[in-house]
Amino acid sequence: MADTEKKPGFFARISRSIRDMRGEMKKVVWPSRKQILNNTLVVLAAVAISAIFIGGLDSLLGLVVRFVLGR
Secondary structure (H helix, E strand, O other), rough: OOOOOOHHHHHHHHHHHHHHHHHHHHHHOOOOOOHHHHHHHHHHHHHHHHHHHHHHHHHHHHHHHHHHHHO
């Protein structure tokens, strides 16, 4: 018979996955509080600008539809 490698058990695989995950988490470079605040403000500003643009476009197209339909 050929040499067969024994497959690790379920708990051994889970344990290895957790060890690997912990090792990867140590490599993560977390953003500073200032970076988080700055990025949050940029996202909020982008959302607000998008909402204003979409709301204005919706109102304009609503007026066009009402004009075309004669209501």
